[in-house]
Amino acid sequence: MITVTKLVKRFGYKTILRGVDFEVQPGEFVALLGPNGAGKTTFLRILASLARPSLGEVKVAGYKLPSEAAQVRARLGVVSHLPLLYGDLTAEENLRFYAQMYGLTNYRSRITEVLEMIGLETRRRDLVRTFSRGMQQRLAIGRAVLHDPQIMLFDEPYTGLDQDASTMLDDVLKTVAAQGRTVVMTSHDLARAEALATRFDILSRGVIAASAARKQLKKSNLLAFYKQALAG
Numbered sequence: 001m002i003t004v005t006k007l008v009k010r011f012g013y014k015t016i017l018r019g020v021d022f023e024v025q026p027g028e029f030v031a032l033l034g035p036n037g038a039g040k041t042t043f044l045r046i047l048a049s050l051a052r053p054s055l056g057e058v059k060v061a062g063y064k065l066p067s068e069a070a071q072v073r074a075r076l077g078v079v080s081h082l083p084l085l086y087g088d089l090t091a092e093e094n095l096r097f098y099a100q101m102y103g104l105t106n107y108r109s110r111i112t113e114v115l116e117m118i119g120l121e122t123r124r125r126d127l128v129r130t131f132s133r134g135m136q137q138r139l140a141i142g143r144a145v146l147h148d149p150q151i152m153l154f155d156e157p158y159t160g161l162d163q164d165a166s167t168m169l170d171d172v173l174k175t176v177a178a179q180g181r182t183v184v185m186t187s188h189d190l191a192r193a194e195a196l197a198t199r200f201d202i203l204s205r206g207v208i209a210a211s212a213a214r215k216q217l218k219k220s221n222l223l224a225f226y227k228q229a230l231a232g
């Protein structure tokens with residue numbers, strides 16, 4: 001589903017990604033972990049075609065990036081730091097805009113379903129710029145899953161969510177995983193990552209420093225594995 005070979009990303013003279021090799025099979029749920037500044041967001045932005053690689057090959061859903069970005073985007077759902085929402089549109093109008101962009105037909109019922117799922121049905125006619133941060137994050141999650149994409153990229157999706165919304169997101173992620181969707185999620189919440197992911201990759205010093213399948217890790221051992229990968 002995702003194949004990354006020798007990916008390098010530079011910002012000016014700083015090299016953030018130093019030859020990342022990364023492969024995700026259909027139906028895998030990869031937790032991408034690593035310290036602040038490791039390059040997780042940079043990496044996900046490249047996978048989402050929101051940033052360009054400096055060097056290396058990136059293939060998502062069988063399409064090359066950056067040259068086939070339109071095909072990739074149609075198959076992706078993304079939750080990023082920038083919520084990709086329009087402040088001067090209502091919640092409902094934002095979802096309608098994306099539904100049309102994704103070419104969904106009969107999207108009215110799907111939009112209502114998503115608004116109920118994210119708990120914003122009573123605020124559907126309010127402008128997004130009047131939303132609290134957590135409400136914007138809820139809508140960003142709704143936007144990402146709206147078109148039921150094959151691949152979902154979630155960058156710290158729990159940030160800013162209250163208890164109810166976090167539980168909602170747990171359920172959303174469990175559901176998409178059960179449906180065989182492919183997920184890559186960054187998080188600093190190791191307990192949550194451990195509960196959801198089938199594989200744990202540690203990004204450190206510009207490369208994937210360690211990777212373990214859930215089966216390889218003993219229960220509640222993710223923290224030890226993480227620390228060892230950073231020390232190594």
Ligand SMILES: Nc1ncnc2c1ncn2[C@@H]1O[C@H](COP(=O)(O)OP(=O)(O)OP(=O)(O)O)[C@@H](O)[C@H]1O
Binds near residue numbers: 037038039040041
């Ligand atoms: N547009 C940019 N221009 C210059 N440097 C950048 C840019 N975007 C990111 N960086 C740098 O790249 C490095 C990695 O940043 P990134 O946001 O990818 O880290 P991260 O692993 O997501 O961290 P966090 O856990 O804090 O979210 C940082 O040193 C950051 O300053």
Ligand SMILES: [Mg+2]
Binds near residue numbers: 042
């Ligand atoms: Mg980040």
